[in-house]
Amino acid sequence: MHGDNRIESLPSEDQPRVQAFMDRMWKSPPRCLAGGFSAAPEELVEDLRDNYGDFWTIFRVGPEDASHRVWGGLPEGEDEDEDLGFWQRVVLGDEPERPRFSFDNRRDGHDGESGFTADEEDLPLTQYLCPECGQAQFECFVAFEYPIDLEESLEGDDAARPQDFYTWFSLLVYCDNCDHGDEAASIECA
Numbered sequence: 001m002h003g004d005n006r007i008e009s010l011p012s013e014d015q016p017r018v019q020a021f022m023d024r025m026w027k028s029p030p031r032c033l034a035g036g037f038s039a040a041p042e043e044l045v046e047d048l049r050d051n052y053g054d055f056w057t058i059f060r061v062g063p064e065d066a067s068h069r070v071w072g073g074l075p076e077g078e079d080e081d082e083d084l085g086f087w088q089r090v091v092l093g094d095e096p097e098r099p100r101f102s103f104d105n106r107r108d109g110h111d112g113e114s115g116f117t118a119d120e121e122d123l124p125l126t127q128y129l130c131p132e133c134g135q136a137q138f139e140c141f142v143a144f145e146y147p148i149d150l151e152e153s154l155e156g157d158d159a160a161r162p163q164d165f166y167t168w169f170s171l172l173v174y175c176d177n178c179d180h181g182d183e184a185a186s187i188e189c190a
Contacts, residue, residue, distance in 0.1 A: 005053020010148070021151045021162075025057050028163045030144060032108050035100045036062050040141050044172070048143055058143040058172075061092055061101045067137045067176050068092040068100060070184060073123030089123045090171055090185050092140050096125050101142070103169055109189025110147075110165045113158070128173070128184055135177040138184075143170040147190070 007015055007022070029037055037059040048058050061068060073089035093100040104123075106112055129136055145168035147153070154162055167190035174181045 005055040005145075005148070007054045018148070018151070022054060022057075022146070025144075025146060025163055028161075029057065029059050030108070030163045030166060031161070032101065032103050033059055033061070033142065035102075036066075038063050044141060052143075052145065055146045055148060056143055056168075057146075058141055061140040061142055066100075066139070068140050069094060069136050070128040070138055070140065070171070070173060071096045071125035072128055072185065073104075073125045088187070089125070090169075090187075091125060101140070103142070103171075103185075103187075105169065105187050105189050108164070109169060109187075110167050111190055113164050130175040130178065130180055131182065132180040133175060133178040135175055137176040138173040139176065140174075141172040143172065144168070145170075 007018055010018055040058045040060050044058055048056050071091040089104045091099045091102050144166035147167050150162055150165055169187045169189055170183060171185035173184045
């Protein structure tokens, strides 16, 4: 678990406010999902909360029957790894040039939104394939972790869109061919 992420671990006077804030995050996904999303299955939501706590949200990319190809990108000079966990950029769609979903931790998440990262050069992309059967089509879910004190830390225009200030991004994929599930990317954003 990424820290003690249980609402009940907070002082009792803070719990209703924090619960209301997280309810808002479930209804307002980050702007990187502007291409479309739908609710994740309840068993995935429960598994996320059981394993990582109450300060995560998870959404299906696209409608319930959507299938995507997955690409990831590394900064030039860094070694490629079969696991996207170290990659900075994730693109989902039929072709990387026309993404249905795009995440880039240089622009998205807490650090990207706060201007802490630079390097706007496009990263070369490598297609992710199922490690079990080699197929390229996946049902995709994206999860976002929020810091416990996010609501108090944002000011001005940032306070109007707290959903974009997540501190961790995770991509869960399920192969359309063999149903193999994998955390294809796990990226710190703060």
